[in-house]
Each structure stands twice: as structure tokens, then as C-alpha cells.
Amino acid sequence: MRDDHRLPSPPDPRPPSPPATRLPSSPGFWRSPLRGPSFTAVLGLVLLVGITVLFVTGLVSYAAYNPGLSPVNDKTPDKGILGFYLFAWPTNPHWLYRLNQGVHVTLGITLIPVLLAKLWSVVPRLFALPPARSLAHALERISLLLLVGGALFEFVTGVLNVQLDYVFPGSFYPLHFYGAWVFFAAFVAHALLKTPLALRSLRRPRQERNDLVSPRPAEPTVSRRGALWFVGGGSLLLFVTTVGQNFDGVLRRTALLAPHGGGDPGTGPNGFQINKTAAYAGIDTAETDDDAWRLVVTGRTGTVRLRRDELLRLPLHSAALPIACVEGWSTSDQWWRGVRLRDLAALVGYEDDPPDVFVESLQRRGAFRHAALRANQVADRRSLLALFVNGEELSPDHGYPARVIVPAAPGVLDTKWVARMTFGDL
Helix, strand or coil, X not given: CCCCCCCCCCCCCCCCCCCCCCCCCCHHHCCCCCCCHHHHHHHHHHHHHHHHHHHHHHHHHHHCCCCCCCCCCCCCCXXXXXXXXXXXXXXXXXXXXXXXXXXXXXXXXXXXHHHHHHXXXXXXXXXXXXXXCCHHHHXXXXXXXXXXXXXXXXXXXXXXXXXXXXXXXXXHHHHHHHHHHHHHHHHHHHHHXXXXXXXXXXXXXXXXXXXXXXXXXXXXXXXXXXXXXXXXXXXXHHHHCCHHHHCCHHHHHHCCCCCCCCCCCCCCCCCCCCCCCCCCCCXXXXXXXXXXXXXXXXXXXXXXXXXXXXXXXXXXXXXEECCECCCCCECCCEEEEEEEHHHHHHHCCCCXXXXXXXXXXXXXXXXXXXXEECHHHHHCCCCEEEEEECCEECCHHHCCCCEEXXXXXXXXXXXXXXXXXXXXXX
8 A cells, every 4th residue: 555644734934914903993903005104204294384385375364354454354353362463464466365365275175185195194093092101192192183173174164165155054264263273283283293203204214113004014006106196196186176266268167176167257348257146145236226326435524425427427547456265266357447445535535544444335145245445455546446347337246336446355355336435443
């Protein structure tokens, strides 16, 4: 008989794999080979620069409303010390608000893929146990929770405001303003703690190992460099489908993610972007009829009532100015013609020193039915009560019979369907 005896197989030199776990608090739960200090560091440094620009442009945007001038301009009346930086908004350069808000909204949307990738890269730390190993670790965890929650809140409310126009249980302005301060405070604390580590990780990526690196990573399907290119491609896609809202013509049609993107609304001299129509604002055409409408101007020497034909007999002036909205969209310069605000102030006793003005509209629905403008805005020779645009009478949607247009101001302060102007102390 043949000897069928076989030698035993040699032992497997590889250590046994640790048992799989279903608990997200275990390092073995998170198996992506992409996570690591260098990947997180690159995303973090991009956000460090981008979010700082977002925060500064957001504060500047709020200052543009001149909230300290009048309660109707102030959407965060209980801001207290948070309004320490406010300053009188200038009128030069005339495209200032257009640039600021275009950068703020476009950059915010562009950074969304970077933010989501960054949160994904550090998600194991949100489930780490014990919750706090020391007081310093507890403070770091609290700042991290505020950072993540604040980031999601600010980006979500910002995008909703751009896309859907005021869908919040309260006003967008205080929600976004106070949320920005909470988020940025956590952001600064986190940056102070983590920036040195991020820089070390970029200098010595192979030497840095921490809790983000899986002890038993899965097989890679893409390299970290490829993942960064993927994130960058997503940001680039959002950029090219948003930035066009700042321009006219063909570029505006690329703004697929902006509510005022696409082609201009109509053709002709009045065929440029608007924020609210006459129908939306509840304008009664009987009140804007030339026989019924009167502009009431009040000031130091009393009250003057002017029909539209009487306004047309006053000296008329022209100015090339854009309209720029808090939602990020803007127009190019339009050619406006009308009566200077400073000339209207002179009619009621302010020949040499035009003061602040309180403007009231016929608008019945929606925000900013009233607005206040500073003396420097009234005094600027380009600030008009416009009666014409691009050589034609204003259309109803652009504010017929008369609207305000001021250089560098947010579009909501360029009041349409003007009924009354009160010059003097507000």
C-alpha cells in the first residue's frame, strides 16, 4: 500500500485580523485608507483661508446696511458688543457692495465640497470614547461640536437664503449674524489648536500617525491625491455654476445654482435682473398712476408734494450704477436718469448740508418697505431718485413711477415705488 501520509501546512506568519466591530467609537469601525493627518490638513488649511474671507465679507455686508442709522435698517437690534466694528458705509467705489457680496456668496457655495470632505475626514473623532480625557480635551471636544454645528448651520442657512428667499422661522439676518459669531469663535479656537499640527503633517506626511489612521484600512480605490482632485473638481463645478450671477449676457446663463441666474428677464432697457416684482410687493396700479401719485418730501422748511411731471421739470442727472443683492447676484452698470437726492433735500431747506433721509415705499408685502440712507449717500452726486433707466421710463417691476439708486448700496436700500422722503434727524 502507498503511504498517504502528508506533512502539515506551515503556520500563517500573518497576525490574525482584529475582529470587526459595529461600534463607531472603535477605531476599527472607520476603515477608509484616505483618512489621515495630511489629507485633513490640506482641507483644513483651505478652509482656514476661505472661511476667514467669508466671515470678513459677511461682517462687511452687514455694515453696508448702516444698521446704526435707523431701526428699519437694523436686523439685529440686540447685537450689543458684536456691533463694535460697524462703520459708516461709503459710496466709493460704486461697485463695492457688488464685489463684496459676489465674493461672499460665490466663495461660500464653492467651499461646500471642501467643508463636507473635511467633516468626513474627522468624523471618527466625533464618536471617540471617553468623551473627555482631560479638561483641555473636553474644551477641544466642545469647540469641535460648536465648529461642526456652526459650520452646517451657516452654510445651510446661507444656501437656503440664496436659493429659496427667506424660508426661516425668524429673520435670516439675525440667525446668520449670531450663528456666524458662534461658528467663528469655535473656528478660531480650533485653528489655534490644530494649525501647528496641520503644518507638521504637510511637512512630514509619512511620519504623522494619529487616531484618524485606521488600524486595519480597507483596500484603497483611489489615492489621497485623487480624492483631493475630486473635491477640487466639485468646488470648481459649483463655482462655474454660481459665479455667472455676477455678470450679464452669456455668463449669467451658466449660473444654474443661482435663483437669479439664467437669461435676463425680458428684453429692452428694463430687461435686467430684479429681486421682487410689483405684483409680489402688492403694488396697486391705481396708486402709481400719474394722476394719483405724489412724492411727499419733508424736511427743515416743511413739506413739498410733487407730481411726476413736476419732477421732470427739475434738473435731471444721469449715473451708471449696478444693482447688487445680499443673495449674491448683481447687474452690470445700468444708465439711470432722475433727480439728485441732494437736490430734493435742497427743496426742504438743506441747500448746503444734505442730511440723512428716511425713504418710504408703496410696497405692501415683503421686507424693506422702508429704508434709511446716510448723509454721505444723499450728498453723493450719483445718488438719484431715478425716473428712467437706459433711456426708457422705469417699468413697474423696476419701481415706476420713481425709485432710489445709490452707489455701492445693497439693492434692498435702493427703494422702489417711492412715496415719501423725510430728510433730517432719524
